[in-house]
Amino acid sequence: MPLTIPTERWTAHVQTATIGATEAEGGTRTSTVTIGGEQTLPFLHFEGETPNRPVIAIEVLDEQPSGWPEPLSRHYEDVWGDPVAWAQKAVEEFGADLICLRLVSANPEGSDASADECAETIQSVLNAVGVPLIIWGCGNDDKDNEIMPFCSQAAAGERCVLGSATQDNYKTICASALADNQMIISESPLDINIQKQVNILVTDMGMDLGDIILYQVTGGLGYGVEYAYSILERTRLAALDGDKMLQMPMLSIVGSEAWRVKEAWQPEEEAPEWGPLEKRGIIWEAATATLFLHAGTDILVMRHPEAVTHVRNHIDEMMSGQPV
Amino acid sequence: MGALTVTFEDYGIAAPAEAGETILEVATRAGVGIATYCGGHGICCQCQVVVTAGQVQPKHEAHWQQWPTPDGKGIRVLACQSVVTEDITVKVPIGSRAEDFVVHQMAPLKANLVDLSRFEPLSPLAQQFVLDLPKPTLEDSVTDMDRLRRELLHRETKLEPITIDLPVLRELPQALRENDFQVAVAVSDIGLARKISAIRPPAAADSSLGLAIDVGTSTVAVQLVDLDNGQVIGRAIRRNGQIAYGEDVISRIVWTQKSPEQLQNMHRAIIDTLNQLFSYLYNEYNATPDEVIAASVAGNATMINFLLRIDASPIRRSPHTPPATEIPVFTAEQLGLNIHPQGAVCVCHPAVSGFVGGDITAGVVATGMHEAEELALLVDVGTNGEIVAGNKDWLICASCSAGPAFEGVGVEAAMPATAGAVTNFDYNRDRDAVDYQTIGNQPPRGIAGSGLVEMIASLVEAEVIDRTGNINADFPSGRLQRSDDELGFVLFNADETAIGEPIIIYQHDIENLLRSKAAVLAAINVLLGKLALAPADIEHVYLAGAFGAGLNVDKAVAIGLLPDIARERIEVVGDTALAGAYLTLMSRQAREQARATVKAMTYLDLSSDTDFMDEFIASNFIPHTDLTRFPSVST
Numbered sequence: 001m002p003l004t005i006p007t008e009r010w011t012a013h014v015q016t017a018t019i020g021a022t023e024a025e026g027g028t029r030t031s032t033v034t035i036g037g038e039q040t041l042p043f044l045h046f047e048g049e050t051p052n053r054p055v056i057a058i059e060v061l062d063e064q065p066s067g068w069p070e071p072l073s074r075h076y077e078d079v080w081g082d083p084v085a086w087a088q089k090a091v092e093e094f095g096a097d098l099i100c101l102r103l104v105s106a107n108p109e110g111s112d113a114s115a116d117e118c119a120e121t122i123q124s125v126l127n128a129v130g131v132p133l134i135i136w137g138c139g140n141d142d143k144d145n146e147i148m149p150f151c152s153q154a155a156a157g158e159r160c161v162l163g164s165a166t167q168d169n170y171k172t173i174c175a176s177a178l179a180d181n182q183m184i185i186s187e188s189p190l191d192i193n194i195q196k197q198v199n200i201l202v203t204d205m206g207m208d209l210g211d212i213i214l215y216q217v218t219g220g221l222g223y224g225v226e227y228a229y230s231i232l233e234r235t236r237l238a239a240l241d242g243d244k245m246l247q248m249p250m251l252s253i254v255g256s257e258a259w260r261v262k263e264a265w266q267p268e269e270e271a272p273e274w275g276p277l278e279k280r281g282i283i284w285e286a287a288t289a290t291l292f293l294h295a296g297t298d299i300l301v302m303r304h305p306e307a308v309t310h311v312r313n314h315i316d317e318m319m320s321g322q323p324v
Numbered sequence: 325m326g327a328l329t330v331t332f333e334d335y336g337i338a339a340p341a342e343a344g345e346t347i348l349e350v351a352t353r354a355g356v357g358i359a360t361y362c363g364g365h366g367i368c369c370q371c372q373v374v375v376t377a378g379q380v381q382p383k384h385e386a387h388w389q390q391w392p393t394p395d396g397k398g399i400r401v402l403a404c405q406s407v408v409t410e411d412i413t414v415k416v417p418i419g420s421r422a423e424d425f426v427v428h429q430m431a432p433l434k435a436n437l438v439d440l441s442r443f444e445p446l447s448p449l450a451q452q453f454v455l456d457l458p459k460p461t462l463e464d465s466v467t468d469m470d471r472l473r474r475e476l477l478h479r480e481t482k483l484e485p486i487t488i489d490l491p492v493l494r495e496l497p498q499a500l501r502e503n504d505f506q507v508a509v510a511v512s513d514i515g516l517a518r519k520i521s522a523i524r525p526p527a528a529a530d531s532s533l534g535l536a537i538d539v540g541t542s543t544v545a546v547q548l549v550d551l552d553n554g555q556v557i558g559r560a561i562r563r564n565g566q567i568a569y570g571e572d573v574i575s576r577i578v579w580t581q582k583s584p585e586q587l588q589n590m591h592r593a594i595i596d597t598l599n600q601l602f603s604y605l606y607n608e609y610n611a612t613p614d615e616v617i618a619a620s621v622a623g624n625a626t627m628i629n630f631l632l633r634i635d636a637s638p639i640r641r642s643p644h645t646p647p648a649t650e651i652p653v654f655t656a657e658q659l660g661l662n663i664h665p666q667g668a669v670c671v672c673h674p675a676v677s678g679f680v681g682g683d684i685t686a687g688v689v690a691t692g693m694h695e696a697e698e699l700a701l702l703v704d705v706g707t708n709g710e711i712v713a714g715n716k717d718w719l720i721c722a723s724c725s726a727g728p729a730f731e732g733v734g735v736e737a738a739m740p741a742t743a744g745a746v747t748n749f750d751y752n753r754d755r756d757a758v759d760y761q762t763i764g765n766q767p768p769r770g771i772a773g774s775g776l777v778e779m780i781a782s783l784v785e786a787e788v789i790d791r792t793g794n795i796n797a798d799f800p801s802g803r804l805q806r807s808d809d810e811l812g813f814v815l816f817n818a819d820e821t822a823i824g825e826p827i828i829i830y831q832h833d834i835e836n837l838l839r840s841k842a843a844v845l846a847a848i849n850v851l852l853g854k855l856a857l858a859p860a861d862i863e864h865v866y867l868a869g870a871f872g873a874g875l876n877v878d879k880a881v882a883i884g885l886l887p888d889i890a891r892e893r894i895e896v897v898g899d900t901a902l903a904g905a906y907l908t909l910m911s912r913q914a915r916e917q918a919r920a921t922v923k924a925m926t927y928l929d930l931s932s933d934t935d936f937m938d939e940f941i942a943s944n945f946i947p948h949t950d951l952t953r954f955p956s957v958s959t
Contacts, residue, residue: 167792167794168794171798191941192938193938193941193942193944193945193949194941196942196949196950197791197792197945197949200791200945200949200951201790201791201792204790204791
């Protein structure tokens with residue numbers, strides 16, 4: 001007797017979003033990234049269309065980081081004093097679909113870079129690479145509110161994604177996004193209700209539903225990913241069920257979280273049962289990324305080029321619709 | 325005692341103090357009323373005083389707080405955290421005075437809640453019979469007790485069995501002979517029997533009074549009633565004196581565990597509160613304690629246990645089982661209550677659980693929802709926040725621990741519903757002005773429960789706050805203030821109020837109120853969810869507790885305190901616990917219904933419910949994260 005595979009028919013689908021604007025669209029990007037549009041849960045091609053493949057953004061910091069484990073830092077030591085060179089390497093050598101530029105130098109407890117300096121960095125990076133840009137603040141609300149309007153203005157016309165709007169601080173970033181036609185990251189502390197609440201607050205301010213990317217704050221593998229997975233999955237299910245406030249594409253920060261965990265940097269002498277340090281961080285990052293991919297993430301923000309390769313191959317396989 | 329002196333300037337009192345005592349301790353002993361809700365732990369910040377001469381020492385270095393005064397003279401500190409080590413002079417600002425600890429008149433209860441015609445004929449908790457007894461003879465030589473019984477049963481066979489306590493038995497022979505066997509006999513209904521509680525001259529039967537009592541966690545309310553006809557003679561309310569030991573049941577239970585004397589103090593606090601209320605009513609209405617022969621009490625399990633001086637600590641720990649919920653009828657003298665010493669005190673409304681108490685079952689009986697066809701919801705927004713859903717066929721209840729924000733605790737601008745409390749509030753953005761009403765039409769002293777609901781609705785509509793309750797830092801009005809890193813909004817300027825200071829709502833106050841309302845809405849939603857019911861299925865909502873009859877129910881729905889239910893189905897009912905206590909005072913049938921209702925109620929424990937937390941976060945938004953659930957609220 002032939003086996004009929006039961007299929008779900010969803011009444012709604014995920015919103016589609018295009019990041020980046022080409023010359024014809026008023027920007028200077030040589031490529032754009034279109035995500036979302038899923039009609040069903042991840043990769044169930046027999047059930048519905050997945051018109052756009054998930055993409056990988058590589059993280060670029062605007063100043064040299066410290067404390068990165070050697071297996072990771074060796075790939076960036078030659079460029080990490082210069083965000084332009086870093087971005088170029090990420091695109092040309094490692095194949096990033098987008099660049100996620102973090103303006104860590106603006107942190108008042110660090111270099112306290114000015115709004116003008118940040119704007120200049122953004123302009124340089126935009127001139128150096130043709131892929132779309134995610135622009136993320138330093139994490140200090142007051143400082144981010146100061147620099148974001150300038151950063152957004154520096155990238156006017158390029159359809160960037162500005163990060164991030166939170167429940168307690170969303171007004172400035174929305175105002176900037178509305179003024180310069182940018183998109184925003186809507187951030188939630190791994191709570192599906194708060195995610196929705198932030199979306200309601202920003203749409204009340206005038207943001208269009210189509211200009212929002214969802215971001216739940218998650219840890220790396222081993223640090224509560226089961227719960228994170230369930231929140232992302234619930235979000236995707238709500239979207240497919242028709243909840244307009246949760247229908248946007250999702251983003252997950254993988255690189256920084258995976259490389260923070262001790263499994264990624266503890267020397268072999270101290271943890272011989274964990275195997276070679278060479279591989280650990282890469283596996284950790286690739287596994288975390290894959291996990292979130294299958295929960296429904298559309299943009300993965302990653303670091304290590306090998307992890308990126310593994311994940312990209314995996315996306316190829318999953319998108320081919322063919323058994324592996 | 326008293327090597328040092330604390331001079332309370334405004335009161336003209338030079339209070340003796342020992343080195344090491346806090347200002348609050350000295351003040352309490354000297355009769356200077358300083359407000360405190362957290363029991364002196366430095367949390368509620370209500371007990372602010374100004375030290376104008378001398379120095380104080382911090383009780384805890386790490387948590388010391390002090391503020392400058394506007395005129396630069398003296399420092400503002402918390403009385404409970406300031407230790408006296410030398411002579412000092414203290415001013416108690418108006419806003420810190422415990423004036424709520426004064427007895428106030430109370431508005432009448434809604435007529436439909438206290439309609440005795442539901443229970444005709446009347447059978448009050450105690451009644452008096454004037455008896456003309458045949459004197460003992462050789463032929464009729466039954467005992468005094470049997471003589472009484474015989475005559476009483478002639479009058480009313482249903483009084484069987486009849487019993488008597490030792491103190492009254494001791495008085496029996498003299499009482500009969502002194503009055504020539506013509507006596508007024510007071511008989512209490514103690515459930516399993518009737519008990520003779522007094523034998524007095526016939527004139528005593530001219531006046532049979534009773535008390536209906538609601539021992540609320542924050543507010544205690546009492547009604548003086550004529551037992552012969554059910555007429556309410558007077559009503560009074562007062563803050564529960566136990567507030568000095570903690571604002572909620574858990575913090576009070578913790579207090580009683582500090583040492584054995586603390587349970588005695590907790591018990592004394594409620595007895596004193598009640599006796600003060602009784603004295604007020606006796607003075608106002610020319611009554612004496614001996615006329616009051618019965619009292620019916622409603623309250624939650626913790627309040628009742630403290631009233632009886634029973635250790636309530638098992639309530640605090642899982643599985644939260646109270647020592648007792650069905651309480652035997654006892655006498656006033658056993659507790660120290662100032663009514664007739666043998667007067668029957670009946671906790672007529674048993675609790676359902678540690679967290680859904682007799683006050684709620686009283687509310688069920690008062691609203692009559694236990695006898696009705698229609699599906700109703702009783703929402704009691706007090707410190708504990710209980711919900712009951714059901715009808716004559718089934719009843720289910722839950723407690724959501726809402727917190728006393730709407731009762732005026734933990735919100736600086738809030739106050740109980742007494743003279744000067746704002747009950748209706750509307751902020752007009754265009755005029756940057758407030759339209760309002762207060763109790764007694766006096767200048768505002770603070771905001772009452774219904775005023776707080778209307779205030780939130782008004783502020784979110786004017787976009788002073790957003791849907792998460794955040795005050796808009798860019799709001800174009802001089803009312804916006806920033807102090808200590810926190811935003812506030814001036815509701816009334818200093819020259820508009822009765823307290824000489826502005827009335828301001830702060831960011832943390834709004835967060836407290838939203839959390840309270842979120843707990844209530846979440847409890848309702850979870851309860852309905854478990855019953856597979858939608859808000860539209862509810863035919864009648866009884867909103868009880870912290871709100872007066874003037875509350876605009878539209879605003880209650882607009883902020884998401886209640887689900888989006890047709891407004892004409894929502895009835896603001898006030899103190900349903902007191903109404904229930906009144907009904908059980910006057911009717912045996914009501915007393916039986918009260919016990920039956922408790923047995924019929926199923927208790928849903930939200931503390932272990934996985935849906936509640938999720939729903940609570942979703943409800944912590946105005947009106948709710950899922951806006952589709954509030955179609956009639958304009959966005």
